[in-house]
Amino acid sequence: MQSALFTRAGVARVASYGADLAERRKGTVVSATKSNGIIHSMPFWDEVVAEVIGARDGVRLESVLIDALAARVVLHPESLDVIVASNLFGDILSDLVAAVAGSIGIAPSGNVNPPREFPSMFEPVHGSAPDIAGKGIANPVGQMWRAQ
Numbered sequence: 001m002q003s004a005l006f007t008r009a010g011v012a013r014v015a016s017y018g019a020d021l022a023e024r025r026k027g028t029v030v031s032a033t034k035s036n037g038i039i040h041s042m043p044f045w046d047e048v049v050a051e052v053i054g055a056r057d058g059v060r061l062e063s064v065l066i067d068a069l070a071a072r073v074v075l076h077p078e079s080l081d082v083i084v085a086s087n088l089f090g091d092i093l094s095d096l097v098a099a100v101a102g103s104i105g106i107a108p109s110g111n112v113n114p115p116r117e118f119p120s121m122f123e124p125v126h127g128s129a130p131d132i133a134g135k136g137i138a139n140p141v142g143q144m145w146r147a148q
Contacts, residue, residue, distance in 0.1 A: 004086065006041050008048055015052035017114050018084040022059045025081050029053055031063045032085035032093065049084060066092070073097055098125050105129070105138070108145040 018029045031049045035042035046063055053061040064072065066089050072079060073096050085093060098107030107125040124142025132138050 011048040015049040019056045019059050022082045028060045030083045032066045032089040034066050106141040
């Protein structure tokens with residue numbers, strides 16, 4: 001058995017950060033869900049995200065099932081700007097988005113602590129590839145882009 005723990009505070013924090021980004025960008029947040037199959041935690045996720053985004057004037061929410069969102073990332077990546085997702089869905093989407101961009105190794109990522117109570121961490125998607133360190137085959141682009 002394996003479980004995922006979603007708290008109201010945690011989901012609200014993710015949604016609020018996404019809304020903050022959307023306010024400065026195109027105004028739309030896409031929320032990755034699977035409430036048609038994960039019948040307890042994902043409807044809760046959807047409810048909290050809708051409450052947070054609904055309280056923001058000028059920010060529109062689009063809830064999309066993760067399987068359809070994965071297809072959309074591949075077929076119409078230009079239609080997406082800010083995506084909020086659980087850890088599992090975010091991990092899957094970050095790999096897919098990186099592949100669509102050209103390579104998983106070039107995509108930057110950030111584990112951000114918006115209140116700045118703790119340090120944020122920035123690295124290429126899936127880390128610094130220590131298994132190939134020193135072999136002269138690593139592409140440093142993801143590490144450079146993460147600094148921007």
